[in-house]
Amino acid sequence: DRLSQIKSPINTDLEQFKELFHTSLDNSNPLLKEVLSHIKQRKGKMMRPILVLLIARLLGKVTSSTLHAAVSLELLHTASLVHDDVVDESSERRGQASVNAIYNNKVSILVGDYLLATCLYQAAFSNNNEIIKVVSQLGQDLSEGELLQLSNVSNTEISESVYFDVIRKKTAALFAACTQTAALSADATPEQLEMARLFGEYTGICFQIKDDIFDYFDDREVGKPTGNDMREGKLTLPAIHAINHSDDFSVKEMAVKIKAGTATVEEITGMINYTKKNMGIEYATQVMMDYHSKAISLLADFPDSEIKRSLVDYLDYVVDRKK
Ligand code: 2DE
Ligand code: MG
Ligand code: MG
Ligand code: MG
Numbered sequence: 001d002r003l004s005q006i007k008s009p010i011n012t013d014l015e016q017f018k019e020l021f022h023t024s025l026d027n028s029n030p031l032l033k034e035v036l037s038h039i040k041q042r043k044g045k046m047m048r049p050i051l052v053l054l055i056a057r058l059l060g061k062v063t064s065s066t067l068h069a070a071v072s073l074e075l076l077h078t079a080s081l082v083h084d085d086v087v088d089e090s091s092e093r094r095g096q097a098s099v100n101a102i103y104n105n106k107v108s109i110l111v112g113d114y115l116l117a118t119c120l121y122q123a124a125f126s127n128n129n130e131i132i133k134v135v136s137q138l139g140q141d142l143s144e145g146e147l148l149q150l151s152n153v154s155n156t157e158i159s160e161s162v163y164f165d166v167i168r169k170k171t172a173a174l175f176a177a178c179t180q181t182a183a184l185s186a187d188a189t190p191e192q193l194e195m196a197r198l199f200g201e202y203t204g205i206c207f208q209i210k211d212d213i214f215d216y217f218d219d220r221e222v223g224k225p226t227g228n229d230m231r232e233g234k235l236t237l238p239a240i241h242a243i244n245h246s247d248d249f250s251v252k253e254m255a256v257k258i259k260a261g262t263a264t265v266e267e268i269t270g271m272i273n274y275t276k277k278n279m280g281i282e283y284a285t286q287v288m289m290d291y292h293s294k295a296i297s298l299l300a301d302f303p304d305s306e307i308k309r310s311l312v313d314y315l316d317y318v319v320d321r322k323k
């Protein structure tokens with residue numbers, strides 16, 4: 001499939017990544033062992049490690065620092081999802097029961113803390129202070145993004161700029177940390193480092209807009225839209241666009257109700273349909289494709305290579321994926 005095509009030039013690097021990731025979580029505490037083995041068996045797409053390895057190879061080579069950075073960031077990502085499911089009171093993760101659903105919030109918080117500490121321990125093994133700074137700052141950004149999102153729920157203002165502030169911090173910052181640490185581990189020049197940071201940020205913005213668009217459609221071919229975000233009081237780019245371009249006062253009223261968490265299922269379905277009828281999905285897709293083009297153009301000066309083709313395919317996959 002497309003992902004295995006993208007991974008093919010870094011298959012051996014990925015094997016080394018997986019081994020180090022598993023070793024980093026080796027522990028003898030029975031409860032920790034049990035929870036971690038649950039987390040490890042639900043396989044993600046490994047979007048972030050793949051990006052670290054591809055960028056390191058584009059700008060130089062994969063070193064021990066690269067692998068430790070990739071492991072460190074995957075651990076931070078994992079920690080943040082364990083905590084996110086507590087914050088969002090979510091019972092599912094990657095199609096399986098979340099840690100808080102199987103155990104409880106206390107276990108989730110402590111296991112998340114353990115993963116965060118292990119993340120910093122792995123960052124230290126990169127032997128690169130700049131990498132440690134990027135990883136630590138990412139922890140701050142993710143937490144800030146979550147807090148911003150939390151305070152925005154009760155805010156009646158509906159703006160694209162707040163939406164972008166949140167997704168830059170909660171998603172794009174992680175992708176940017178992947179590409180920055182990769183560049184640092186490959187001894188990139190300052191110009192290459194900035195190029196890598198922007199490439200990661202644009203890719204992350206595409207990734208989150210796509211994720212948000214998914215929420216307007218059902219998994220099955222036919223059926224009702226899912227609307228999970230709206231149920232959590234979150235209005236994303238498609239709805240923000242449709243609402244802000246409406247002169248119908250009841251639409252704005254409904255939006256405020258959704259943000260306050262007092263909208264009914266029918267009202268949420270109504271807002272999803274309104275968004276679709278009023279170009280919300282087309283608009284968000286257009287914005288996403290603008291970031292996709294900006295990311296692609298950052299690669300323009302690199303000669304054609306297997307790695308460059310994988311990075312282009314990676315970006316295409318982010319915007320075309322079906323889940
Ligand atoms: C996913 O967003 C959330 C990502 C960041 C979570 C960060 C937290 C604070 P969604 P989905 C909780 C930092 C945590 C640390 C430092 C351990 O929109 O739909 O909720 O995947 O995504 O639940
Ligand atoms: Mg969540
Ligand atoms: Mg969340
Ligand atoms: Mg989502």
Ligand code: MG
Pocket residue numbers: 211
């Ligand atoms: Mg999601």
